[in-house]
Amino acid sequence: MKQKHPVAPARTICTVVCLALLSCGALLATDGDPDGWVVAVGNWTRGQQVLKPYDGVFANDQLRGTSGDIVVALKDGQSQHPYHCDKYPCTVTIPGFRPVEDSLLARLGRAFGELASHRDRMPISAISRGRESLRQAVLEFHGGQLDLKDAVRSINPGTYTVSLGPIETAPSTTPGPLSGSVHWEPPEVTFAAFPALAPGIYELTLASSEGASLGSVVVLVASEADYPAQRKSFDAGVQSLPKGLDQVTLNAFLNALLFDAGTGSK
Amino acid sequence: MKERSARRKFWRYFGVGVCWMAFTSGIHELADRTWLVQRLETANLDALFSGKKRIVSPDVVVVSITDDDYQNVFGGISPLNAGKLMKVIDAILAGNPKALGVDFDTSGWAGPPAKYAGKPIVWAREVLGEAGSLTMGKVLGGTEEVCYGVPAYFPDEDGIVREYKEFIQGADHKYYPSVAFNLVEVSQRGPQACRGALPNLDRNQSSELEKINFRGPKHAFDHLSIGVLRTLENLPASAVHPLHGKIVLLGGAYRAARDAYPTPFSYLDGVDIIANTVDMNLPGNKELKDTPAWLNAVGYLQGVVLLAGLYFVSRTWSLLIQVLVVPVYALLVNWVAFQWAGTFVSFVPCFVGIVIHEMVEHATEYHRLQRENRELHEQMNHLRAAATSASTPFHGEG
Numbered sequence: 029m030k031q032k033h034p035v036a037p038a039r040t041i042c043t044v045v046c047l048a049l050l051s052c053g054a055l056l057a058t059d060g061d062p063d064g065w066v067v068a069v070g071n072w073t074r075g076q077q078v079l080k081p082y083d084g085v086f087a088n089d090q091l092r093g094t095s096g097d098i099v100v101a102l103k104d105g106q107s108q109h110p111y112h113c114d115k116y117p118c119t120v121t122i123p124g125f126r127p128v129e130d131s132l133l134a135r136l137g138r139a140f141g142e143l144a145s146h147r148d149r150m151p152i153s154a155i156s157r158g159r160e161s162l163r164q165a166v167l168e169f170h171g172g173q174l175d176l177k178d179a180v181r182s183i184n185p186g187t188y189t190v191s192l193g194p195i196e197t198a199p200s201t202t203p204g205p206l207s208g209s210v211h212w213e214p215p216e217v218t219f220a221a222f223p224a225l226a227p228g229i230y231e232l233t234l235a236s237s238e239g240a241s242l243g244s245v246v247v248l249v250a251s252e253a254d255y256p257a258q259r260k261s262f263d264a265g266v267q268s269l270p271k272g273l274d275q276v277t278l279n280a281f282l283n284a285l286l287f288d289a290g291t292g293s294k
Numbered sequence: 295m296k297e298r299s300a301r302r303k304f305w306r307y308f309g310v311g312v313c314w315m316a317f318t319s320g321i322h323e324l325a326d327r328t329w330l331v332q333r334l335e336t337a338n339l340d341a342l343f344s345g346k347k348r349i350v351s352p353d354v355v356v357v358s359i360t361d362d363d364y365q366n367v368f369g370g371i372s373p374l375n376a377g378k379l380m381k382v383i384d385a386i387l388a389g390n391p392k393a394l395g396v397d398f399d400t401s402g403w404a405g406p407p408a409k410y411a412g413k414p415i416v417w418a419r420e421v422l423g424e425a426g427s428l429t430m431g432k433v434l435g436g437t438e439e440v441c442y443g444v445p446a447y448f449p450d451e452d453g454i455v456r457e458y459k460e461f462i463q464g465a466d467h468k469y470y471p472s473v474a475f476n477l478v479e480v481s482q483r484g485p486q487a488c489r490g491a492l493p494n495l496d497r498n499q500s501s502e503l504e505k506i507n508f509r510g511p512k513h514a515f516d517h518l519s520i521g522v523l524r525t526l527e528n529l530p531a532s533a534v535h536p537l538h539g540k541i542v543l544l545g546g547a548y549r550a551a552r553d554a555y556p557t558p559f560s561y562l563d564g565v566d567i568i569a570n571t572v573d574m575n576l577p578g579n580k581e582l583k584d585t586p587a588w589l590n591a592v593g594y595l596q597g598v599v600l601l602a603g604l605y606f607v608s609r610t611w612s613l614l615i616q617v618l619v620v621p622v623y624a625l626l627v628n629w630v631a632f633q634w635a636g637t638f639v640s641f642v643p644c645f646v647g648i649v650i651h652e653m654v655e656h657a658t659e660y661h662r663l664q665r666e667n668r669e670l671h672e673q674m675n676h677l678r679a680a681a682t683s684a685s686t687p688f689h690g691e692g
Contacts, residue, residue, distance in 0.1 A: 101525045102522070142341040266369075269369075278370070
């Protein structure tokens with residue numbers, strides 16, 4: 029019993045100091061580094077604080093709304109989070125997105141569990157997407173040289189075979205595909221030589237020097253005089269397209285825009 | 295005389311035990327680079343990562359282009375439009391970060407934008423080709439006069455990314471810095487600290503494979519999407535920008551980027567793997583280190599003490615200690631060393647040596663007892679036969 033008396037006040041002081049430090053830390057954390065912020069807000073409060081745009085919010089905060097919506101941006105890598113209430117007043121909770129801090133025992137259990145269990149098989153999607161080498165474009169033809177830079181997205185420097193199959197050209201144009209080659213070294217060298225090329229719509233096909241096809245795409249070959257207007261018309265059309273189109277629909281629209289740009293200037 | 299015999303017996307036991315320990319340690323060293331040992335080591339490493347406290351530096355922030363951003367801002371077209379990407383970079387730089395790493399392929403750009411001259415930006419530079427003959431891709435259309443880094447990582451045999459190199463040696467025998475290395479340098483000492491291709495490395499620089507000390511899963515770091523970044527454009531002057539004074543990494547988290555890799559923390563986007571590498575290289579943060587020589591010596595000493603101690607306990611206790619206590623102790627010490635010092639401690643070769651030694655001792659003793667038992671039986675049979683023949687009446691001449 030004797031030993032307990034001197035320890036008790038010391039323990040109380042320690043507890044008080046620790047609590048004070050903790051609350052100071054919490055306050056500093058509250059003001060210093062929030063988990064997100066308010067983007068737009070009606071009449072909402074966080075505790076006693078009336079929220080206004082750019083006020084900080086934290087994961088697991090309870091926000092109380094009396095009218096209007098609230099939009100919150102979080103540091104979770106996602107888009108903004110809008111919250112709407114059907115009935116007021118209402119309360120919403122900011123979702124926790126950080127990993128939960130576990131106890132020592134839980135972490136030990138997790139480590140041994142990892143050794144004891146087998147790894148979950150992680151799936152892969154064996155599908156090509158997003159990195160097509162070619163795209164629809166208006167190409168400038170000037171002095172027997174066709175500039176391919178707008179049609180080629182990303183290919184390694186090197187020599188490639190270029191074929192142009194006429195789709196819609198002037199009647200006097202030589203029928204049948206035209207072939208040439210390009211030593212691709214962007215941004216300096218992006219031209220292929222085609223001495224007898226008439227403006228019009230073509231199917232551009234690109235192949236490596238070993239013959240491996242890199243794909244084909246519809247392009248509009250424009251003379252030096254028509255190029256600025258046709259390019260502008262095509263770019264304006266691309267900008268007006270709705271967002272979120274799937275690739276097939278997008279390709280159909282882009283082809284149509286090329287035809288439109290090609291015939292519009294005639 | 296008896297005491298002398300007991301001492302000799304102990305030293306014989308001890309000497310043979312130490313030889314076994316040395317033998318298994320030698321075998322371990324020889325087998326260290328084999329597929330089997332490496333698989334065991336990576337399983338152990340993944341378990342250690344699982345049990346780790348998931349704390350990351352608040353100074354590292356990832357700005358990621360999500361699927362929504364890819365569709366809404368970039369029109370769903372790859373490679374991303376350079377002009378739009380520059381707008382994103384401008385928005386990040388408006389927050390005055392310490393350093394910005396751009397984890398996008400800029401080889402097709404027309405050239406380095408003049409407005410970024412002198413800014414603390416590290417541009418990712420792709421590495422091409424096979425190991426041993428690596429060539430560097432282009433950055434910002436092909437200029438060498440910008441601050442760049444190579445975001446190269448090396449999957450293990452099981453396909454999981456656990457290793458990187460601080461410097462990559464190119465086919466031209468020059469050493470190219472990693473994105474993580476230059477980002478840390480630029481964030482600590484400013485844009486002038488950025489390194490280009492080096493003919494030689496300093497003593498404290500390395501082109502060897504190093505383990506990534508993964509700090510945590512995807513959401514351990516702060517992440518801002520482009521949509522959220524845009525909301526900061528009208529941030530009041532009084533408010534602190536969330537990117538102010540941070541090391542910011544800009545990368546793609548959209549599906550079409552195909553830039554996600556399996557790691558001990560499941561799939562991580564390439565930009566998140568770089569964030570982990572940057573964090574582990576920040577001053578004060580522990581990198582993963584090979585076991586220091588003194589710790590190896592301590593491990594061996596512990597084995598020697600255990601070997602000597604086991605001589606003086608009964609067979610039952612010896613078996614219990616070896617089967618239950620020692621493996622748990624070894625795992626715990628390894629775990630503690632990893633959590634607090636970022637290093638690995640393996641007493642396994644020593645303990646395996648001791649266990650083999652004990653098994654051989656048991657087997658030898660068993661055979662000795664068997665032999666003695668057999669001899670005893672033979673002697674008893676002889677004696678019994680002699681006794682039988684002695685008790686039989688003599689039928690000689692009579």
